[in-house]
Amino acid sequence: MDNEKDILEVRNLQVNFKTYAGDVKAIRNVSFDLRKGETLAIVGESGSGKSVTTRTIMGLNARNADITSGTIMYKGEDLLKKSEKEMEGIRGQDIAEIFQDPMTSLDPTMRIGRQIAEPLMVHKGMKKEKALAQALEMMKLVGITDAENRINDYPHQFSGGMRQRIVIAIALINYPEVLIADEPTTALDVTIQAQILNLMKELQDKISTSIIFITHDLGVVAGMADRVAVMYAGKIVEYGTVDEIFYNPKHPYTWGLLSSMPTLDTGGDELPSIPGTPPDLLDPPTGDAFAARNAYALKIDTEQEPPFFKVSDTHYAATWLLHPNAPKVTPPDQIVARQKKYAEMQQNLVKQQRPNIPVEEEEEQQ
Amino acid sequence: MAKYLAKRIFYLILTLFIVITVTFFLMKLLPGTPLTNQAKLSKSQINLIYEQYGLNKPVWQQYLLYLAGAVKGDFGTSFQFSDQPVSYLISSRIGPSLQIGLQAMIIGVLLGVIIGAFGAMKQNTWVDTTTTVVSILGISIPSFVLAVLLQYYLGLKAGWFPIAEWGGFIYTVLPTLALGAQPLAESARFVRTEMVDVLSSDYIELAKAKGLSRTGVIYHHALRNSLIPLITIVGPLAVNIMTGSMVVENIFSIPGIGEQFVKSVLTNDYPTIMGLTIVYSFMLCVVLLITDILYGIVDPRIRLTGKAN
Numbered sequence: 001m002d003n004e005k006d007i008l009e010v011r012n013l014q015v016n017f018k019t020y021a022g023d024v025k026a027i028r029n030v031s032f033d034l035r036k037g038e039t040l041a042i043v044g045e046s047g048s049g050k051s052v053t054t055r056t057i058m059g060l061n062a063r064n065a066d067i068t069s070g071t072i073m074y075k076g077e078d079l080l081k082k083s084e085k086e087m088e089g090i091r092g093q094d095i096a097e098i099f100q101d102p103m104t105s106l107d108p109t110m111r112i113g114r115q116i117a118e119p120l121m122v123h124k125g126m127k128k129e130k131a132l133a134q135a136l137e138m139m140k141l142v143g144i145t146d147a148e149n150r151i152n153d154y155p156h157q158f159s160g161g162m163r164q165r166i167v168i169a170i171a172l173i174n175y176p177e178v179l180i181a182d183e184p185t186t187a188l189d190v191t192i193q194a195q196i197l198n199l200m201k202e203l204q205d206k207i208s209t210s211i212i213f214i215t216h217d218l219g220v221v222a223g224m225a226d227r228v229a230v231m232y233a234g235k236i237v238e239y240g241t242v243d244e245i246f247y248n249p250k251h252p253y254t255w256g257l258l259s260s261m262p263t264l265d266t267g268g269d270e271l272p273s274i275p276g277t278p279p280d281l282l283d284p285p286t287g288d289a290f291a292a293r294n295a296y297a298l299k300i301d302t303e304q305e306p307p308f309f310k311v312s313d314t315h316y317a318a319t320w321l322l323h324p325n326a327p328k329v330t331p332p333d334q335i336v337a338r339q340k341k342y343a344e345m346q347q348n349l350v351k352q353q354r355p356n357i358p359v360e361e362e363e364e365q366q
Numbered sequence: 367m368a369k370y371l372a373k374r375i376f377y378l379i380l381t382l383f384i385v386i387t388v389t390f391f392l393m394k395l396l397p398g399t400p401l402t403n404q405a406k407l408s409k410s411q412i413n414l415i416y417e418q419y420g421l422n423k424p425v426w427q428q429y430l431l432y433l434a435g436a437v438k439g440d441f442g443t444s445f446q447f448s449d450q451p452v453s454y455l456i457s458s459r460i461g462p463s464l465q466i467g468l469q470a471m472i473i474g475v476l477l478g479v480i481i482g483a484f485g486a487m488k489q490n491t492w493v494d495t496t497t498t499v500v501s502i503l504g505i506s507i508p509s510f511v512l513a514v515l516l517q518y519y520l521g522l523k524a525g526w527f528p529i530a531e532w533g534g535f536i537y538t539v540l541p542t543l544a545l546g547a548q549p550l551a552e553s554a555r556f557v558r559t560e561m562v563d564v565l566s567s568d569y570i571e572l573a574k575a576k577g578l579s580r581t582g583v584i585y586h587h588a589l590r591n592s593l594i595p596l597i598t599i600v601g602p603l604a605v606n607i608m609t610g611s612m613v614v615e616n617i618f619s620i621p622g623i624g625e626q627f628v629k630s631v632l633t634n635d636y637p638t639i640m641g642l643t644i645v646y647s648f649m650l651c652v653v654l655l656i657t658d659i660l661y662g663i664v665d666p667r668i669r670l671t672g673k674a675n
Contacts, residue, residue: 060574085579092577099575105568107587108667109594118586119576154666170576 007210008034008057008178013070015049015056023066025281026052028234030070034178039204039211041221041242043257044231047278050214053231054180056080057212058097059087074178092119096171100183102163106155113139113151116169123174138169141206143199161192168199175207182214197224218261222246227314230254233278233289240315247342250309250317252296255335272332288320296321296329374658378651385647386436386640390429393636419443432640441641446633452641456623460645462532463615463622467607469542474549475603479593481550482557486592487584489562497554504551509610513544513617530619541618545610549603556599560592567591594665597657604653608646 015027027049034040042050055061057072057079072079074094082090091097096119099105107115116138117131126134132151139147142165155163164184171179181200185193197220204211213224221228222242229239230253238251249255256274276293279285285292291301300306300320309322320326330336399421407415416422419442420431435442441452478501485497520540521529527540564570565588573587611624619625623642630638662668 058575060571088577088579090577091575097572097575099568099572101568105572107569107573107591109590109665110587118573118578122577122582156667167572170572 005035006033007036007074008212009071009073010053010057011071011073013053013056013072014068015052015061016066016068017062018064018066019282022282025284026065026234027056028281028284030231030234030236032229032236032239034210034212036210037204037208038226039213039224041213041215041225041228042231042236043215043218043221043228045216045278047281048231049234050216050231051182054097054182054212054214057178057180058091058095059084060091089123092171092176093123093174094176095178095180096174096176097180097182098164098167098171098184101187102160102167103187105167106163108155110154111152112155112158112166115155116166116173119170119174135169135173138173139166141203142166142169142172144169160188161195164188164192164196165199168196168203172203172207172209176209178212179204179209180212180214183216184213185220186215186217193220200224218246218257230257233284234281235289235318237290237319238315238317240311240317243342243345244312244315247338247345248311248315249331249335249338250311250315250322251290251319252294252321252331253290254317255331256293258338259332259334272334288318296331298326371659374655378655381651382644382647386433386644387429389640389643390432391425393640394425394428396634398634419445436644441644442637444630444635444638446630446635446638452637455626455638456641456645459621459623459626461622462538462620463611463624466538466541466545466615466620466622467604467611469538470545470607471549471600471603473542474546475553475596475600477546478550478553479557479596482554483561483584483589483592485554485558486561486565489565494558497558501551501555501558504547505555507547509544509548510613510617512547513541513614516540516544517617530617532618532620537618537620541614541620544614544617545607548606548610552599552603552606553596556596557592560595561588564588564592590664594661597661597664600657601650601654605650608649 010033011031013027013030014025016023016025030049030053032040032042042053044050052061052065056065056067059079059082061067067080070080074090079087079090106112113132113135114128116135117126117128120126120131120134121128124131136147136151139151144150144162144165150157155166158166168184184200185196188196200211201224203209211224213221215221225242227239227241228245229236230245230251231237232253238245238249238254240248245254246258249258253274256272259272260274262271274293279289279292285302286305287303288294288297288301288306291297294301298320306318306320306323308316308318310316311322321329331339413422420428423431432442439453441456444450444452444455447455481497481500485494488494517529517540521527528537529540531537570583570587573583578586608624611622612627613624614620615622615624616628623645626638627642629635630642
């Protein structure tokens with residue numbers, strides 16, 4: 001599936017963490033592509049392996065991490081085969097990262113101008129004055145007001161939202177090809193979250209970068225991503241375009257995730273949740289790792305791991321429910337409603353292509 | 367800043383006043399005088415000496431007189447050396463003590479930082495274990511034991527250094543080592559802990575994600591952030607060195623104030639004891655003041671005169 005448009009191709013990645021208790025199988029055979037200019041969201045619970053995946057791409061895993069197999073192809077070269085020195089040249093230059101908590105990810109004793117300028121000095125060998133001048137431009141670009149006067153301030157003089165803007169400025173100063181955003185809004189107020197997300201989208205257009213967006217917040221995904229990959233217990237269980245995942249999900253885990261997301265239509269007193277906890281990755285269960293928490297689990301789920309079944313050209317899901325011989329199940333009400341909406345959307349799409357039907361009418365139908 | 371400094375200096379003077387008062391009355395409460403065992407002195411001779419030192423006056427008068435003198439830098443006359451004012455005794459002996467103390471502090475802290483930083487960078491390897499063992503030994507071995515060991519092995523056996531004399535720099539080496547071991551061990555342990563902490567922080571991760579090399583990360587981000595808190599233990603380390611010097615100066619026969627302090631205690635030389643106590647307190651207060659000011663300068667988060675947000 002070598003695609004010209006792919007900038008990053010992760011294939012069969014497996015990462016174990018060596019611990020005293022044994023090997024924790026954090027990433028179990030993960031493959032995905034990142035296309036040029038797109039935003040790929042990786043969604044999943046805590047501990048599903050989202051962050052380990054990005055750490056592995058950056059080459060910043062903890063010392064006890066053991067990459068047992070896989071390739072990460074970037075511009076035709078395998079990042080996993082690169083030396084530490086070569087990775088230093090790539091980090092912050094070709095691939096940059098935005099971290100989760102802006103309160104702790106800035107050096108408390110270094111002026112922020114210098115922190116933003118640092119990647120320029122490291123990768124472009126720029127003199128401090130010139131790098132600082134460019135840092136100032138970047139500060140204006142990410143919307144730090146009064147940038148001229150604030151360039152010499154320290155991180156503690158900024159609010160959380162402003163600090164995340166600084167972190168974004170650091171990541172983008174070298175116009176990286178790939179930007180990894182590891183839950184960039186989790187630590188922020190909801191109102192600030194929207195600002196930061198808008199800023200990221202705006203900047204993505206300006207500097208044409210591809211984004212891997214890690215989050216456990218599906219609400220954020222809807223507005224940000226082009227495609228979504230759902231991770232569970234170190235594996236990707238479903239991936240597709242954002243519409244496909246939101247309105248036509250096929251994997252019971254995705255159903256659970258979507259049902260437990262509050263929406264304006266959510267009625268009743270209780271928000272549905274997925275029962276139980278993710279499996280212990282020291283000793284992953286045979287078959288589908290989600291089977292134990294899955295109300296729709298089949299017998300085969302506990303015996304054999306489901307392969308990916310094709311739903312559409314862009315949409316795949318690893319669940320036995322898609323097997324031709326599987327019994328027909330009805331997803332939760334909310335998902336049925338979503339799928340109905342999806343069917344309408346598809347219909348409208350078809351109708352729109354027919355010129356004789358006025359557009360206003362369709363919107364009323366929705 | 368000026369306001370803060372003025373406040374701190376006022377507190378310093380207040381502290382010294384309390385120290386003087388407490389030491390003065392404690393000395394008065396102590397049984398015995400320097401003349402206690404002088405069987406040869408007749409009653410009238412003793413009275414004469416009392417009069418000479420003003421000891422026949424009521425205690426509150428003595429206290430006020432002492433305070434008045436202390437303000438002018440006059441701490442009375444030594445009982446032991448009747449021709450020497452305490453202030454002269456101290457000023458002529460403080461040089462060697464300061465020299466050894468400062469040398470021990472600088473060398474101890476510098477080596478401690480290097481050892482501690484290496485320990486943290488090579489966490490959980492043999493390097494780390496070695497530095498931990500060194501610092502545990504340094505903290506648990508008292509300076510006087512180390513002093514004797516140094517004298518025996520490096521002085522007597524190897525013959526590299528003079529054992530118990532005072533002259534030039536070569537004479538300061540062994541006492542400096544004996545006194546510096548504790549600051550070295552303490553700061554090594556402290557820096558290691560701080561640095562391990564800093565190295566696992568998010569901003570170090572971000573620095574790596576920027577593409578900085580390992581040395582770049584350590585030099586530009588880790589070192590500064592782990593060294594700043596070290597300033598807080600400089601005060602306690604100074605106390606360590608001051609108390610250590612009393613014994614170590616005796617062992618190496620160094621004509622410093624530590625040695626004099628012990629001698630004065632043994633001979634009930636009250637004016638000298640008090641004078642030296644005040645000097646020690648003063649030095650400690652100054653060290654604490656300097657570290658507080660320094661902390662504000664190097665750490666932007668607690669800078670006193672920062673622009674408000």
